[in-house]
Amino acid sequence: MTAAVANRTLTALDRCDRCGAQAYVRAVLESSGGELLFCGHHARAVEANLRPLTSEWQDETSRLHEKAEA
Ligand SMILES: [Zn+2]
Numbered sequence: 001m002t003a004a005v006a007n008r009t010l011t012a013l014d015r016c017d018r019c020g021a022q023a024y025v026r027a028v029l030e031s032s033g034g035e036l037l038f039c040g041h042h043a044r045a046v047e048a049n050l051r052p053l054t055s056e057w058q059d060e061t062s063r064l065h066e067k068a069e070a
Pocket residue numbers: 016017018019020021038039040041042043
């Protein structure tokens with residue numbers, strides 16, 4: 001049994017799978033239910049190819065922009 005992945009807010013403990021930076025996007029693969037995390041940079045880099053394969057694309061990059069302006 002694969003437990004449903006609960007929607008949750010990303011935290012500073014969530015890290016990009018590609019580079020280890022703080023993650024701001026959580027993608028859930030439609031096929032496996034696996035969860036992928038991306039920083040803003042890598043989310044944009046993979047979005048065109050990856051997003052059609054996901055059942056969920058949780059984008060919190062707006063928070064990144066808020067921080068960047070501070
Ligand atoms: Zn990254």
